[in-house]
Amino acid sequence: MPDSALAGIRVVDLSQGIAGPYCTRLLADLGAEVIKVEPPEGDYARRFGPFPDDIPHPDRGGLFLHLNANKKSVTLDVETQSGRVVLRKLLANSDVLVESEAPGVMASRELGYEQLKEAFPNLVYCSVTPFGQTGPYASFKGNSLTAMALSGLMYITGDPDKEPLCTGGEPAEYFGALHAWVAILAALEHRSQTSAGQHIDVSMLEALGCADEYNTTMYAYLGAIRKRFYSRHAIPTYPSEIFPCRDGSIVVIGGATGFPLMMAILIEQPEMENNPLFQNLWLRFMQWEKFEEVLRPYLAEHDWEDLLTRAQELRVPFAAVLDARTLLENPHLRERGFFEEVEHPELGRVPVAAHPFRMSETPLRVRRSPLLGEHTHAVLAEVGYEGEDQLVLRERGVT
Amino acid sequence: MTLPLTGVRVLDLTQVYAGPTCTRILSDLGADVIKLEGLRRMDITRNFVMPENTGKGDYWNRSGYFLLRNGGKKSITLDFSDPEAVELVKRLVPYADVVAESFTPRVMAKFGLDYESLKAIKAEIIMISLSGYGQTGPWRDFTAYGMGLEPASGISSVTGYRDGPPLRTGISFTDPYSGVVGAGAVLAALHYRRRTGKGQYIDLSEHESAIPVTGFALMDYALNGRMEPRIGNRSHWYAPQGCYRCRGDDDWLAITIRDDTEWEAFCHATGHPEWENGRFGDVLGRFQHHDELDELISSWTRDQDQMEAMHLLQTVGVVAAAVLNPKQVLLDPHLRQRDFFDMIDQPDVGARPVSRQLGAKFSAFQPDSARPAPKLGEHNREVLQGILGLSDEDLARLQEQKVIGDTPEGAVPLDVMRMFVQWPTTTFLQMGSIAGLDEDYREQLGIGGNEK
Secondary structure, X not given: OOOOOOOOOEEEEOOOOOHHHXXXXXXXXXXXXXXXXXXXXXXXXXXXXXXXXXXXXXXXXXXXXXXXXXXXXXXOOOOOHHHHXXXXXXXXXXXXEEEOOOOOHHHHOOOOHHHHOOOOOOOEEEEEXXXXXXXXXXXXXXXXXXXXXXXXXXXXXXXXXXXXXXXXXXXXXXXXXXXXXXXXXXXXXXXXXXXXXXXXXXXXHHHHHHOOOOHHHHHHHHOEEXXXXXXOOOOOOOOEEEEEEOOEEEEEEOOOOOOOHHHHHHOXXXXXXXXXXXXXXXXXXXXXXXXXXXXXXXXXXXXXXXHHHHHHHOOOOOEEOOOHHHHHOOHHHHHHOOEEEEEXXXXXXXXXXXXXXXXXXXXXXXXXXXXXXXXXXXXXXXXXXXXXXXXXXXXXXXX | OOOOOOOOEEEEEOOOOHHHHHHHHHHHOOOEEEEEEEOOEOOHHHHOOOHHHOOOOXXXXXXXXXXXXXXXXXXXXXXXXXXXXXXXXXXXXXXXXEEEEOOOOOHHHHOOOOHHHHHHHOOOOEEEEEEOOOOOXXXXXXXXXXXXXXXXXXXXXXXXXXXXXXXXXXXXXXXHHHHHHHHHHHHHHHHHHHHHOOOEEEEEEHHHHXXXXXXXXXXXXXHHOOOOOOOOOOOOOOOOXXXXXXOOOOOEEEEEOOOHHHHHHHHHHOOOHHHOOHHHOOHHHHHHOHHHHHHHHHHHHXXXXXXXXXXXXXXXXXXXXXXXXXXXXXXXXXXXXXXXXXXEEEOOOEEEEEEOOOOEEEOXXXXXXXXXXXXXXXXXXXXXXXXXXXOHHHHHHHHHOOOOOOOOOOOOOHHHHHHHHOOOHHHHHHHOOEEEEOOOHHHHHOOOOOOO
């Protein structure tokens, strides 16, 4: 059985929703033991669909499975003093704590970093919020949409004559999760040299801002305020757009060597090689509508797989526009084993995205997400709570 | 001050966006990152975004795009077309902990620099390959551009206006995304090596790294056989949610109202208590009458200043945020107080605000993120003589043979690059792909500039 990169690392995960949980999912994929500590009614994300047949159930959420694979679930009411006593026992031999409450909430529960660091000096304590622990917007309520809005990335996405557009799929949450994951790993490296834990303050807004390609740079260097323009790049290469084709869409990118000859061959009009629109990058950029008059009819007559295959054979960097179905059915991903089926007591066999990257000595693993409170008994027993104690805690609503 | 990766050395063969994001994070965390470029193959981003839009002299040392992704690194130039250059890279491997590359698969093998070869030189080496589609599989040899990977990862299928086509984010989303994933993967490998002494190979497909962002859509198909429609700025879970026009040419406010409490607060704050009850008074009503609600909300926002409206609503506990343009982001008081932008003094450019690469603050250390980008080949002597012990004569010979140097050869015709080096901003303004062009931008940002 292969080793795992984070074997021996233990994480107490108080986070809920998307960002904190996806961060700890990645830690769990790498072999850390992640104990998801949920309130007795469960992570609020257990309320989110999709559910089979749209029937809500705390153990049947598809997104929950995606975000919480590989973890253990313990129910605990940390808003009570009794719950916090139990939590401290869990923290005693844990390396990492992750939380996603609004700034100040953990402190109000005597669980802030400042309150825990003396008792747990080696603890890496990571807070993930939309806007961070400090600053004028620290008290703001946030989500993926508002983080995108303040990051500048929303202003530059969409059509110029329509409202700015947010990228689909809650991207701010996932970016925040990634930065929290990297930060925790960095803090563990730091701890290996200093023997000390620390507090990490992750802001989803800043995680998005870090992704900026050149938009703030354009202002700082040129005084130019980039605006959304059909998702077109400011760097004047054209095309690199998504176009409709006969059976869906395709990304048409000319690339460094695609014009003029390769594109002309691709659209089966070799005489186009000498057309100024094909010869001249700048002309094509400026007269993009004319160029599209040549291109669109051809695409409307052809299917995406055919276009993609032929283009790539000519080394023209077209790309597919995949969706959930074509991703799950994709032969390339299938050969690479990207999706793995897990057996879930409530959902049956479900494909889960399993390998965002691959490590040769310590492959990532995927196991199902936990049922609500599934591991409360076992985890509490490990830290010394006998059967009768556990019954008392349960009856009094602590677990 | 100890940084997490103090004492770790990275040999960085990555270029452009994803790989350099990964290695920049490692550099900011304290690693010594030696970036390898070639005289015929310098990082293409050295051509993009010139100070004051003037690409004169050694413009390749003054690019804003390059600084953002490569601040703090060292630069050596070794031209791979020369076997002696490849040998020098191999001689550097024993001094490196990590080798990072972003070539198309098989290129490294062609030069004898694949993982097995590097492992034979140094058993505990960690190598990461960031590629478009991964090292194996039917798509592995595809020519991959960042603009194609976001749609290929499924994100574009869920991005777009309602009833509209799939769209892309205004940045190549999967590039920075996979770069951050790469940094995490390297950190995990370093952690494992600390425990066991073993290195390993990381195969990162940018395509695969970003697919999990579409988790909701994947699961709805897996569980229900249903395809997600594009929902614009709406939410799967809350109504109303949207982006609403405010006073001005292109000012907008994003709002999400999740429950009865927030709806009540919104109605009172906007001076419309009459909206509170009736058909919008409960969550189902708001869900069913979303279109009508959007009109109502717009009727209020269109008379508001976006920033005032944001503050007003946030004060009463409503999720709302102004949609900031890049200039507003640079001037935003919250980001400034959070020190999100480093002022980096790039030689021959002057101080410029550069966003950090890690959205995290640490209580026990400060990432070393405020360093200038290296000039092309700036560290040839430091690395080749300082680490490998090459003599002055060796360096002079290599320079004469154009194996090493500091001036790029014309691999990409300079004519084509000219258009990128100096941007046609007036044309962009006419087209509408930029919203404005401020002549006094340096005053606005509080920076001086060198007029070179």
